[in-house]
Amino acid sequence: MIIDQVISSCENFGFFQVVNHGVPENLMDEMLEKVHMFHEQPSEAKAALYTRNFALKSTYVSNVDLFQAPAANWRDTYYCSMAPAPAKPEEIPIILRDTMMEYSDHIEKLGLELFELVSEGLGLKRNYLKDMECAKGWGLLCHYYPECHQPELTIGTSKHADSDFLTILLQDNHISALQVLHKNQWVDVPPVHGALIVNVGDLLQLISNDRLKSVEHMVLANLENPRASVACFFHGTHLEQPTRKYGPIKELLLETDLPKYRETTIDEYIKL
């Protein structure tokens, strides 16, 4: 039953919300609280981490794509690489360290379970996506959207689909700012306390040959309060294996169903 629900949500919406996921609710609340605390420190306390050198495993930056994107987002991000080459504990800001390590243990388990469910839902062996190492490379993006005095002129996160296999998103409890595109309409995804959001990313769309669709989403800026979120990106192992190519999974191609994508490296896809 659960497998059917997961797969039909991924096919029809590109995302779903999950409860009873095994991540303790108080840990989720604590994680968000710590993200607020980290970002709400004075700039001097965060300056040492501020960099656009994304080869580093623990970084703080305003707008990852500031110099490439047509417009800036009203958003700052602390990024921490978790696998396969995790940041050293001492590289993680002390405010976030313990909570983040505990949270990431739970998220790793949940991620593996989700890849198992998706594999089975696609009619593949339970370990198929895990064996493809879809769950092997991942990191946490701790976003912060300060309150914005001109929200009608500003966007928190502009429209995009995630450039990964799967994202597990924890969003702040008190603000509805996330929207997903469904049948050409922007639909609010208001926070549900204790729930996590799972997005299909572009790479899962690619390897499933469009059977699953990545979901376009964005975040509105808001006047009243700052908002935090934590996105866990299962982005593959392109840093460690830059030449590895991904294409539609052969077992999913029926006689009438030709590959919609050619094989590509993740770096090539990201550049495009």
Ligand SMILES: O=C(O)CCC(=O)C(=O)O
């Ligand atoms: O802050 C959010 O709710 C969404 C963040 C997001 O879309 C992303 O990190 O890709």
Ligand SMILES: [Fe+2]
């Ligand atoms: Fe996203």
